[in-house]
Amino acid sequence: MRARFLWGWCDRLITPRALGPLHDIAHQAGGALAQRARSNAAQHELFGAFIDELTRPRQVPRPVVVVEDVHWADEATLDLLVFLGRRIQQMPALMLVTFRDDEIGPDHRHRGALAALPRDVVSWLTLAPLTRDCVLEQAAKVGLSGARIFGLTGGNPLLVTEMLRADVDAVPRAAQDLILDRLRSLPDSARELAIRSTNAAISGSIGGRPGRFG
Numbered sequence: 001m002r003a004r005f006l007w008g009w010c011d012r013l014i015t016p017r018a019l020g021p022l023h024d025i026a027h028q029a030g031g032a033l034a035q036r037a038r039s040n041a042a043q044h045e046l047f048g049a050f051i052d053e054l055t056r057p058r059q060v061p062r063p064v065v066v067v068e069d070v071h072w073a074d075e076a077t078l079d080l081l082v083f084l085g086r087r088i089q090q091m092p093a094l095m096l097v098t099f100r101d102d103e104i105g106p107d108h109r110h111r112g113a114l115a116a117l118p119r120d121v122v123s124w125l126t127l128a129p130l131t132r133d134c135v136l137e138q139a140a141k142v143g144l145s146g147a148r149i150f151g152l153t154g155g156n157p158l159l160v161t162e163m164l165r166a167d168v169d170a171v172p173r174a175a176q177d178l179i180l181d182r183l184r185s186l187p188d189s190a191r192e193l194a195i196r197s198t199n200a201a202i203s204g205s206i207g208g209r210p211g212r213f214g
Helices: 020-029 031-038 043-054 075-085 110-115 132-141 146-153 157-164 173-183 188-205
Strands: 003-009 062-068 094-097
Touching (some): 043 075
Parallel strands (some): 003 062, 062 094
C-alpha cells in the first residue's frame, strides 16, 4: 500500500515556533488545515482540522505523519503529539517521531509527553552507533585511520561523517561545535574536565602532538 508522507520539523530556535511541525504539515497538506494555520486559528481548531485531514474518507494513499527532532519541540507540539497519539489507533494513519534520547534527561518535560502515549500503539526503535568495523571500512576508503576516528567519536554517525571529511591531524570545526554543544548543559567543572579528556584523546591519537579541540 502506498503512503502519503506529511513531514514536520522541530527546530532549535532561541524562540521556538509554536506548533512548528504542524505548520510545516499544513503547508504540504493544503485545504482546510492550511487555511486554519494561515489564519492563526486557536489550538483546538488546528488540532481538529488536523484530525479531519488524517481521517478523510477513502484516503489513498494513507497518511504517514513524520515529526523530526522532537528533543527541540515546543510545549504546544508536545501537546499535539499526545493529542494525536491518543487517537491514532482509530485513524487510518501512522505517526513517526524522531528524537535524540541523549538530549532528553530524566527530568525533561518531554518525558511526560512520551509517558502519556498509549503503550499498546507505540513501538520504540533505538538506533545504535556505527560499529568499529563499519567506521574502519569507511575510513579506509578515504585513507584515514578508522581506529582513531572510532576512538574519538564512539561511532556517532554525524561525528564520523565530519571526521571523514577532515585532515588526519585536526578535529574539524563542525565536530568541535557539535561536541561543545553537547557539553553546554554540564557544570563548568565537568565541562572543563570533558574538554581536557577530549584533548588528551586527540593528542594521543595523533602521536602525542597537541590536540586542536576547543
